[in-house]
Amino acid sequence: MTTIGFVGLGNMGGPMAANLVAAGHTVCGLDLSPDARARLKEAGGKPVESVAEAVSSADVVVTMLPAGTHVRKVYGGDAGILANARPGTLMIDSSTIDVDSARAVAKEAAGAGMAMVDAPVSGGVAGAAGGTLTFMVGGPDDAFEAAKPYLEIMGKTIVHAGGPGNGQAAKICNNMLLGISMIGVCEAFVLAERLGLDHQKLYDISSTASGQCWSLTSYCPVPGPVETSPANRDYQPGFAAAMMLKDLKLAQEAASASGASTPLGAEASALYNLFCNQGEADTDFSGIIRFLRGAETA
Ligand code: NAD
Numbered sequence: 001m002t003t004i005g006f007v008g009l010g011n012m013g014g015p016m017a018a019n020l021v022a023a024g025h026t027v028c029g030l031d032l033s034p035d036a037r038a039r040l041k042e043a044g045g046k047p048v049e050s051v052a053e054a055v056s057s058a059d060v061v062v063t064m065l066p067a068g069t070h071v072r073k074v075y076g077g078d079a080g081i082l083a084n085a086r087p088g089t090l091m092i093d094s095s096t097i098d099v100d101s102a103r104a105v106a107k108e109a110a111g112a113g114m115a116m117v118d119a120p121v122s123g124g125v126a127g128a129a130g131g132t133l134t135f136m137v138g139g140p141d142d143a144f145e146a147a148k149p150y151l152e153i154m155g156k157t158i159v160h161a162g163g164p165g166n167g168q169a170a171k172i173c174n175n176m177l178l179g180i181s182m183i184g185v186c187e188a189f190v191l192a193e194r195l196g197l198d199h200q201k202l203y204d205i206s207s208t209a210s211g212q213c214w215s216l217t218s219y220c221p222v223p224g225p226v227e228t229s230p231a232n233r234d235y236q237p238g239f240a241a242a243m244m245l246k247d248l249k250l251a252q253e254a255a256s257a258s259g260a261s262t263p264l265g266a267e268a269s270a271l272y273n274l275f276c277n278q279g280e281a282d283t284d285f286s287g288i289i290r291f292l293r294g295a296e297t298a
Pocket of ligand 1: 007008009010011012013030031032033036064065066067070074094095096097121122123124125238239243246
């Protein structure tokens, strides 16, 4: 069995680390939060107090941190992962971060003699707990093959998206598409309301017509048609609007740096920013229908 250093035991990292423990691995886990460390201990893992303790005897290191700045900081410097892990250690960063940071850290890792993949996820906290995440993986072929057995413990679908940073690229492209499509579906329901067309009727027609998409048929933003939608529980997340905004901003940064024209992505980012600024950051992202509807009609 493998010794795994795990840094970032939050909403996602906590249950992912617990699944690695349940599969029989030794997990030395670090988080700034004592509560998160205590949860790892309850799950059978080994909480530690420093990056060096987490990684110095590890064969594999997994990180699940909030953003690119955290990842650069935790991997870099004298107290960081790359200075304290043994050469040959496999690095898996599952945080959702900007493509530039992912590529910069992968380059540093290669320079230090470590294989690295960026492996952001979709599937949320439920997917992390159930071990059913989708991993979008960027990195060399051999690093992907080495990471796969561990990713298969934490997830169900593992896709190699190409070289370093391409996992992050896939993640932000997908989530930009999701943000745009959710707003489109919401607008269709709002227009239907104004025209006196019943929610269920629109659903029945569009779900079998050319308007069909995941935002409609798996995550319908009005209560009723799809039982598991957050719309049926007053838009409790699910996937919080703040998380969607984070991913849309990453997509806009990448679009700007690469010269891609993404006008609908820009509009979606602006709309989610407005929605979050109205105190809705913790609302499920499908709740943006309430904002698009404006004042409720009688
Ligand atoms: P979170 O805030 O719950 O967890 C992040 C953890 O990292 C925190 O517990 C924090 O204490 C810890 N941390 C920060 N800096 C640290 C440091 N220097 N050393 C040790 N620990 C440190 O966030 P989360 O919801 O678990 O998300 C993690 C990543 O996964 C993010 O990049 C997020 O965008 C992505 N993601 C989240 C979801 C979701 O539904 N929550 C879904 C897909 C992807």
